[in-house]
Amino acid sequence: MKPYQHIAIVECGEPLLPIPEPLFSLVSPHPYTTVGAPYGEKSPFYLREGVLKHLIEAQALLQKEFPGWRIQVFDAYRPIAVQQYMVDHTFRDVAQSKGLSLGRLTESERESLLELVYEFWAVPSLNPATPPPHSTGGAIDVTLVDEFGQAVAMGSPIDELSPRSYPDHFATSIDFRDRSFHEHRQRLRSIMLTAGFQQHPNEWWHFCLGDQMWAWLTMQANPDAKVTARYGAVGEG
Ligand SMILES: C[C@@H](N)C(=O)N[C@H](C)C(=O)O
Numbered sequence: 110m111k112p113y114q115h116i117a118i119v120e121c122g123e124p125l126l127p128i129p130e131p132l133f134s135l136v137s138p139h140p141y142t143t144v145g146a147p148y149g150e151k152s153p154f155y156l157r158e159g160v161l162k163h164l165i166e167a168q169a170l171l172q173k174e175f176p177g178w179r180i181q182v183f184d185a186y187r188p189i190a191v192q193q194y195m196v197d198h199t200f201r202d203v204a205q206s207k208g209l210s211l212g213r214l215t216e217s218e219r220e221s222l223l224e225l226v227y228e229f230w231a232v233p234s235l236n237p238a239t240p241p242p243h244s245t246g247g248a249i250d251v252t253l254v255d256e257f258g259q260a261v262a263m264g265s266p267i268d269e270l271s272p273r274s275y276p277d278h279f280a281t282s283i284d285f286r287d288r289s290f291h292e293h294r295q296r297l298r299s300i301m302l303t304a305g306f307q308q309h310p311n312e313w314w315h316f317c318l319g320d321q322m323w324a325w326l327t328m329q330a331n332p333d334a335k336v337t338a339r340y341g342a343v344g345e346g
């Protein structure tokens with residue numbers, strides 16, 4: 110169990126709301142739908158009402174300094190069935206990329222692949238006390254686009270399972286391009302944190318607000334604070 114999963118959830122009952130386009134840029138086609146993730150009637154571009162309010166605030170902060178720039182949403186609400194599908198998909202993908210055949214994995218190969226997958230993906234838990242972050246409507250994967258709608262270079266693609274995904278991966282590089290990746294990541298982080306979000310320690314693109322991870326990270330930063338999560342899994346009924 111990850112440490113944040115011990116945080117108590119006091120569900121507040123806020124609805125999921127659609128993320129408005131073109132106010133925000135939404136990645137299309139949606140990457141998980143493209144690989145067959147089972148959304149049914151649901152859409153990934155939904156967030157809890159309070160989270161959407163804070164996302165609007167983050168974008169206003171961005172546009173004060175960089176007119177025309179927008180937050181681009183890669184993924185937001187994720188049903189638990191989709192979390193399971195994407196964990197399985199990623200496991201197969203990473204096994205294949207290492208030239209390993211799924212049918213012939215040793216126990217230790219299986220364990221090390223799972224360890225890599227779960228460094229970046231949350232466990233698709235059906236337990237209401239330990240929901241996957243995106244299934245609460247309180248987590249979002251984002252990047253930035255400029256005034257021409259062009260993706261801002263962050264130095265690595267969203268969902269890459271490598272150290273390049275760590276938010277500060279380029280912090281100490283003296284290479285000119287690496288410096289600009291770091292600056293862009295800092296710009297994203299700064300507007301999101303100022304608007305009340307927390308950032309996943311291993312992923313430059315994942316931010317949360319009101320879920321267990323957010324409560325845990327908030328208490329890590331303020332050890333005297335007593336914070337609970339207000340969002341549990343939603344839309345599973
Ligand atoms: C891997 C990425 N898309 C992601 O969302 N990771 C978090 C931790 C999750 O699975 O909740």
Ligand SMILES: [Zn+2]
Pocket residue numbers: 243248249250314315316
């Ligand atoms: Zn995420």
